[in-house]
Amino acid sequence: MHSFEYHHGELYCEQVPVSRIAKELGTPCYIYSHATLVRHFHAYDSAFKSIPHVIAFAMKANSNLAILRLMAREGSGVDIVSGGELFRALRAGVPASKIVFAGVGKAPDEIRDALKADILMFNVESPAELHAINQVAAEVGKKARIALRINPDIDPKTHPYISTGLKKSKFGIAAERAVEDFVLAASMSHIEVVGVHAHIGSQLTDVTPFTEALKKVVSLIGTLKERGLNIRYLNIGGGLGITYSDEKPPLPQDLSNAVLPLMQGLNVTLVMEPGRVIVGNAGILVTKAMYLKEGETKSFVIVDAAMNDLIRPSLYDAYHEVLPVNEESGRREKQTVDIVGPVCESGDFLAKDRLLPVVKPGELLAVMSAGAYGFVMASNYNSRPRVPEVLVRDGGFHVIRERERYEDLVKGEQIPSFLNTTE
Numbered sequence: 001m002h003s004f005e006y007h008h009g010e011l012y013c014e015q016v017p018v019s020r021i022a023k024e025l026g027t028p029c030y031i032y033s034h035a036t037l038v039r040h041f042h043a044y045d046s047a048f049k050s051i052p053h054v055i056a057f058a059m060k061a062n063s064n065l066a067i068l069r070l071m072a073r074e075g076s077g078v079d080i081v082s083g084g085e086l087f088r089a090l091r092a093g094v095p096a097s098k099i100v101f102a103g104v105g106k107a108p109d110e111i112r113d114a115l116k117a118d119i120l121m122f123n124v125e126s127p128a129e130l131h132a133i134n135q136v137a138a139e140v141g142k143k144a145r146i147a148l149r150i151n152p153d154i155d156p157k158t159h160p161y162i163s164t165g166l167k168k169s170k171f172g173i174a175a176e177r178a179v180e181d182f183v184l185a186a187s188m189s190h191i192e193v194v195g196v197h198a199h200i201g202s203q204l205t206d207v208t209p210f211t212e213a214l215k216k217v218v219s220l221i222g223t224l225k226e227r228g229l230n231i232r233y234l235n236i237g238g239g240l241g242i243t244y245s246d247e248k249p250p251l252p253q254d255l256s257n258a259v260l261p262l263m264q265g266l267n268v269t270l271v272m273e274p275g276r277v278i279v280g281n282a283g284i285l286v287t288k289a290m291y292l293k294e295g296e297t298k299s300f301v302i303v304d305a306a307m308n309d310l311i312r313p314s315l316y317d318a319y320h321e322v323l324p325v326n327e328e329s330g331r332r333e334k335q336t337v338d339i340v341g342p343v344c345e346s347g348d349f350l351a352k353d354r355l356l357p358v359v360k361p362g363e364l365l366a367v368m369s370a371g372a373y374g375f376v377m378a379s380n381y382n383s384r385p386r387v388p389e390v391l392v393r394d395g396g397f398h399v400i401r402e403r404e405r406y407e408d409l410v411k412g413e414q415i416p417s418f419l420n421t422t423e
C-alpha cells in the first residue's frame with residue numbers, strides 16, 4: 001500500500017503530480033511520500049502496542065535528516081551502524097534513549113561518541129568488541145548497556161532469503177557459545193548486560209524464520225536468567241520484506257501475531273529495527289528517457305539515472321518496477337527493453353527485459369520501491385552529482401536534499417604545490 005497512484009492518466013505522489021516536481025527540480029530525483037512513511041511506522045507500532053516496545057528505524061535504509069525527524073516525531077528511535085549515523089540521528093533530534101548501535105566493526109571513537117550521547121544500548125557482535133567497549137567506557141567513566149547479537153543459524157535451505165543469520169556469516173555470535181560470552185560480558189566492570197539481539201536478514205517474505213530465531217533466543221534468555229543475568233530487552237532486528245514485484249510479505253500485524261505468543265511471561269521490552277518495510281515503498285526515483293537505441297539483440301532505453309543513483313539492480317540484481325509517469329502511454333504498443341543509465345559500465349542498468357509501452361525520448365519514468373537502500377547508496381561515480389530528494393506532504397512538496405553542483409564534486413580535493421605548473 002503506497003501513495004503513488006494514477007489520476008487522469010498521470011502518476012501522483014499524494015496530491016502532487018510527479019511531473020510537476022520533475023519540471024521544477026529536473027531529473028533524476030527521489031520523491032518520498034510523507035503519508036506513506038507515517039502510515040508504515042504506525043502499522044508497525046500499533047501491531048505491538050499491547051507490549052512494551054521500542055521501534056528503532058534502521059536508518060541505513062534512508063538517513064535523510066527530514067526522514068529521521070519525521071520518524072522521531074512519530075515516536076521512532078533508530079538503529080545506527082556508524083558514528084556518522086549517530087551524528088545524523090542526534091542532528092535530526094532522535095532521542096538518544098531510543099538509539100541502538102549495531103555493526104561488527106565499531107571504532108573506539110564511535111563507541112566514545114555513543115557513550116557520551118548515552119544511547120540506549122550497543123548490539124555487540126564479538127568478545128573482542130566487548131573488551132573494546134569496556135575499555136572505552138572505563139576511559140569515559142560510564143557503564144555501557146549492551147545486548148549480544150546472537151547468530152541463530154537458521155537452515156538456509158528452507159529459508160533462502162536469510163542472509164545474515166547463518167553460521168558462515170560475519171554477524172553475531174554462535175548461539176552455542178553465547179552463554180559463555182554473556183557471562184564474560186557480565187563480569188566486565190564497565191558493561192551492563194541488558195539484552196539479546198538477533199537480526200537474521202533482509203527482505204524476508206515469511207514469518208517462520210523470525211519465529212525459529214525467536215524460539216532459540218527465548219530459550220537462551222531462560223538460561224541466562226537462571227545464571228542470574230537480568231535480560232530486559234529482546235531485539236528481533238528488522239528484515240520484514242516488501243513487495244517489489246509479486247512478493248506477498250507478511251504485514252507487521254502478522255509478525256506480531258507470530259511473535260507475541262512466544263514472548264508470554266518473558267517480561268522484556270521488545271526492540272525492533274525495521275528499515276526497508278518503513279521506507280521502501282514510500283519512495284520512487286524519477287528519471288527521464290533520453291535516447292532509444294536498438295542493439296543487435298536488445299532494445300535499450302537510455303535514461304538520465306544510473307547505477308550511481310540507484311545501485312540495487314547492479315549490486316543485487318534487484319527488481320524495481322518501472323512505470324511511465326504519463327499513463328497515456330499505456331495505449332501505445334509495447335516493447336521489451338533494458339533500461340540503462342549513462343555510466344560507463346555494462347553493469348549499469350535499472351531494469352532488464354521489461355515489457356513497457358514504447359518509450360518516447362523526453363518521457364518520464366518512475367522507478368518504484370526506491371525509498372530504501374536507494375539514495376543512501378548513491379555515489380559520485382563518473383563524477384555525477386547526487387540527485388535531490390523531495391518529501392511530498394498532501395498537496396505540497398519540500399526539497400529535503402538539494403541536487404549537488406559540480407563544485408560539490410571537488411569539495412575537499414587539493415592539488416599539492418609540487419604540481420603547480422608554474423614551478
Ligand SMILES: *Cc1c(COP(=O)(O)O)cnc(C)c1O
Pocket residue numbers: 058060061079102103199201202203237238239240273274275276277372
Ligand atoms: C540492515 C539491518 C536492519 C534493517 O533491515 P531491513 O531489512 O531494512 O528491515 C536491522 N537491523 C540490523 C542489525 C541491520 O543490519
